[in-house]
Amino acid sequence: MNKARKEQLERFTELLHLHPFSDWRLLDQALTHSSYTNEDKTHHSLHNERLEFLGDAVLDMVVGEYLYRRYPDMPEGKLTRARASVVSEEPLACACAAFHMGDYLLLGRGEVRTGGRTRNSIMADAFEAVVGAIYMDASYSAAREFILTQLDKYLQLVDKGVYGKDYKTYFQELLQRDGTQDIHYHLCHEEGPDHNKTFFMEVVVNGVTMGTGSGKTKKSAEQHAAYAALEKMDALSF
Incomplete structure (x- = not known):
């Protein structure tokens, strides 16, 4: 590992308030996509x-244990759905986006060109790999702290009974409690080349813009717009 990569990994741990790794090769591996090793055999x-693979197992264990202790009366079926809502691809990818994990990933040139960093x-696979690296380098406790910190907002949604639903569904159900509302999503604009576009959407309720969001697909941008609207309504916090 060269000096520049080591410094990059150190910045990554500082950003996430992680203890320095004893074996930096583990974190380097966690942030190396297969496309990179397939293209560059010399490294x-x-x-x-x-x-x-390892991080996925640790993630399931941590979130499952948390939910089991937090909700002693919740039946198995609901626990399963709640866990799935927290550890699915969208929450993991959103957590990564919050600290720009893509900037620290080693990707093949083809993946970079086609928007692999976002x-x-x-992103979700890299999140799981980082969990695995923390577990191997430090402890289950350290991995648990990282997971619960990064996924806190999604665990809060479970407290509100929002699991097995996406943000658009939750937003619509919340508003419809007060009667029929005119809710629609509008594409504001898009940026980037055809192979790597970013879409910007807004959610409009009764003619008033309630939230805006962006994503690499229109559906993802709509979800982020709904999330922003829920935050504005203070519907995601205690």
């Missing part, structure tokens, strides 16, 4: 798929 780098599937 002999390990990609993050094995750590992703692709939900790549």
Whole structure:
């Protein structure tokens, strides 16, 4: 690992308030996509798929344990749906976007050109790989702290009974409690080349813009707009 990469990884841990790694190669591996190792055989780098496998198991355990203790009367079926809502691709990718994980990923040139640094599937896999790296380098406790901190807002949604639903559905159900509302999503504009567009959407209720959001797909942008509207309504906090 060269000096520039080591400094980049140190900035990443400082950004997330993580303890310095004992073995920086683990974090380097967690932030290396298979496309990078497939394109550049000279670096002999390990990609993050094995750590992703491990991190996925740790993630399920941490969130499952948290929900089990938090909701002693919740039946198994609801616990399963609640856990799935927290550890699914969208929450993991959104957590990564909040601290710009894509900036620290080693990706193949093809993935970079096609928007891999913001692709939900790549971000979610990297999140799981980082969990695996923290677990291997430090402890289950350290991995647990990272997970619960990064996914706190999604765990709060479970407290409100919002699981197994997306933000658009929750937003609509919340507003319809007061009767029929005119809710629609409008594309404001889009940026970027055809292979790597970013869409900007707004959610409009009875002619009033309630929230705006962006994403690599229109559906993702709509979800972010609904989330922004829920935040504006203070419907996501205690």
